Amino acid sequence: xxxxLELRSRDRVGRVISEKYRIDAVLGVGSVAAVFAATHRNGHxxxxxxxxxxxxxxxxxxxxxxxxxxxxxxxxxxxVVRIMDDDVDADGSxxxxxxxxxxxTVESLAADRQGxxxxxxxLAIADATLLVLSAAxxxxxxxxxxxxxNLFLPSTGGLKVLDFGVARLLEGASMTGTGExxxxxxxxxxxxxxxxxxxxxxxxxxxxxxxxxxLLSGHDVHEGRSDQLRLIYTATLPARPLGALEKTVPxxxxxxxxxxxxxxxxxxxxxxxxMQAALRAAHAYASLG
Numbered sequence: 001x002x003x004x005l006e007l008r009s010r011d012r013v014g015r016v017i018s019e020k021y022r023i024d025a026v027l028g029v030g031s032v033a034a035v036f037a038a039t040h041r042n043g044h045x046x047x048x049x050x051x052x053x054x055x056x057x058x059x060x061x062x063x064x065x066x067x068x069x070x071x072x073x074x075x076x077x078x079x080v081v082r083i084m085d086d087d088v089d090a091d092g093s094x095x096x097x098x099x100x101x102x103x104x105t106v107e108s109l110a111a112d113r114q115g116x117x118x119x120x121x122x123l124a125i126a127d128a129t130l131l132v133l134s135a136a137x138x139x140x141x142x143x144x145x146x147x148x149x150n151l152f153l154p155s156t157g158g159l160k161v162l163d164f165g166v167a168r169l170l171e172g173a174s175m176t177g178t179g180e181x182x183x184x185x186x187x188x189x190x191x192x193x194x195x196x197x198x199x200x201x202x203x204x205x206x207x208x209x210x211x212x213x214x215l216l217s218g219h220d221v222h223e224g225r226s227d228q229l230r231l232i233y234t235a236t237l238p239a240r241p242l243g244a245l246e247k248t249v250p251x252x253x254x255x256x257x258x259x260x261x262x263x264x265x266x267x268x269x270x271x272x273x274x275m276q277a278a279l280r281a282a283h284a285y286a287s288l289g
Contacts, residue, residue: 250282
């Protein structure tokens with residue numbers, strides 16, 4: 001992480017944004033935006049996601065960032081974080097205001113356990129994620145960046161899918177222009193890695209498969225020394241069978257994950273709900289054994 005971004009983000013603590021949101025603490029800093037805990041002037045506590053100033057100066061980036069709120073709120077499901085406001089601060093920084101969560105990400109949980117989780121817990125996480133994605137896809141919204149860091153386990157229970165910042169609508173024309181790559185290398189479907197023009201909901205199915213592969217084996221689907229190499233491997237090579245790396249995972253579960261990671265999108269589970277049903281059946285079958 002860029003130390004300058006970290007310092008600039010921490011410098012915002014104590015400031016009042018748009019004369020109504022006092023920034024209380026830094027929750028996280030990314031390359032594009034920082035997330036803060038903040039308090040509205042009426043006392044209500046919220047999370048504030050603010051685009052870094054250098055990105056806010058680009059109208060296309062700012063518009064894409066602010067669109068996250070409209071897409072997230074389009075999905076009627078408690079597993080999606082509500083976006084309550086959006087605005088631009090006096091210094092030109094665009095921001096979103098959302099519900100403040102307490103808990104931890106699946107990424108953090110797995111890191112505490114040497115990168116792997118038990119089969120039961122991994123399947124529960126996948127099941128809850130697929131339930132949210134079913135609602136998103138029904139609303140014609142494709143997330144495009146499902147990964148452990150974007151799966152949040154609130155202290156109150158359940159699961160929240162974070163960051164619809166790279167999501168797109170399926171309605172109308174193609175989702176991206178050719179050569180435009182959005183997502184995270186380790187969890188990006190082959191068609192995303194190639195920058196294909198027509199990317200649909202099955203890229204999210206692949207990503208859930210990649211999350212399960214990682215949580216159950218402790219390895220990424222494709223491993224390389226850099227994100228660029230991972231993208232090349234993902235774009236050109238089929239996924240390794242999960243069972244080849246992890247012998248303790250029931251074969252019925254491995255088969256569901258392997259199909260989700262099919263190189264061709266038409267060979268994957270046709271929907272999030274279909275994958276969810278298959279995982280439940282595989283778990284039930286494994287339990288009988």
